Amino acid sequence: MNDYTQFEIPGVITIGEGEGGLQKLEVKIAEAEATIYLHGATVTRYDVAGQAILFCSRTSRYDRAKAIRGGVPLIFPWFGPHPNDATLPQHGFARTALWELIATEATERCATVILSLSASAETLALWPHDFVLTYTIHVGNDLEMTLDVVNRSDTPFTFDEALHTYLTVSDVQHICITGLENTEYYDKVDGFARKRQADSPVRLAGETDRLFIDTDANCRILDAARIDIEVAKSGSHSTVVWNPWEEKAEALADLSGGQWSGFVCVETVNAADNAIALEPGASHSMTAIIAPIAD
Numbered sequence: 001m002n003d004y005t006q007f008e009i010p011g012v013i014t015i016g017e018g019e020g021g022l023q024k025l026e027v028k029i030a031e032a033e034a035t036i037y038l039h040g041a042t043v044t045r046y047d048v049a050g051q052a053i054l055f056c057s058r059t060s061r062y063d064r065a066k067a068i069r070g071g072v073p074l075i076f077p078w079f080g081p082h083p084n085d086a087t088l089p090q091h092g093f094a095r096t097a098l099w100e101l102i103a104t105e106a107t108e109r110c111a112t113v114i115l116s117l118s119a120s121a122e123t124l125a126l127w128p129h130d131f132v133l134t135y136t137i138h139v140g141n142d143l144e145m146t147l148d149v150v151n152r153s154d155t156p157f158t159f160d161e162a163l164h165t166y167l168t169v170s171d172v173q174h175i176c177i178t179g180l181e182n183t184e185y186y187d188k189v190d191g192f193a194r195k196r197q198a199d200s201p202v203r204l205a206g207e208t209d210r211l212f213i214d215t216d217a218n219c220r221i222l223d224a225a226r227i228d229i230e231v232a233k234s235g236s237h238s239t240v241v242w243n244p245w246e247e248k249a250e251a252l253a254d255l256s257g258g259q260w261s262g263f264v265c266v267e268t269v270n271a272a273d274n275a276i277a278l279e280p281g282a283s284h285s286m287t288a289i290i291a292p293i294a295d
């Protein structure tokens, strides 16, 4: 455990041992609370006025070898399986790396946590490029997360990235998602066939795994039995909607026990056609803002 006591803010940000002995920050500001693990820089909890906005599996593992199942895992530098080496970890290495806490700050209505990850011998063995990631998390009436990528190599590199957000819903069979109408997508459930969303909200009636491309749209998860949630974004041109449905979820030890219907992933992404090419010394920024929608 690193000594981060200098970054604690009394009554707002505390740092301690979480599940599995992993180091975490607890944030409490105005009506909001959040939990952030240094493992994968994973925001595992964001509650507003006592309502859980993010979903985190109650059977998630908390060990350095595996991503936390839920909250907002960070995907970098490839999305999904590695494009040409299936032995490499799915979704890259950022979500299982140990991130460094570099700053905290608080105003009356917002607490800020800044984490960083730089290239290392471990990452270079998986991906031969020098980089620095900076992840800025603002906790308040909404949850704003910004991932900045800097190319510190002397050659260009191309990467995928995602804020793989799990959102709590009353029942995934009874929600709809607006913002993706008439948008092209790759349907992972149908051999990555390229399709086009109808001029209607996305509704889920079975396993759903769609990578929407060339979309800068904000999305809304409309849930008549619960609060609606907006996923706003900038610097992102792809959006993923995912739920594994019952059979696949029950086959995952870290997502079993009937949890499948209680979440939907609406992910803020740059992948596939929207992968980011970065020149030496250049940087790129992607932001997701998760907000409960007052009636």
Ligand code: TA6
Pocket (backbone or CB within 6 Å): 067, 080, 090, 091, 164, 188, 209, 240, 242, 265, 267
């Ligand atoms: O974002 C959707 C997805 O790519 C799905 O295909 C599924 O694999 C999901 O990510 C979760 O992946 P994980 O490696 O966390 O089980």
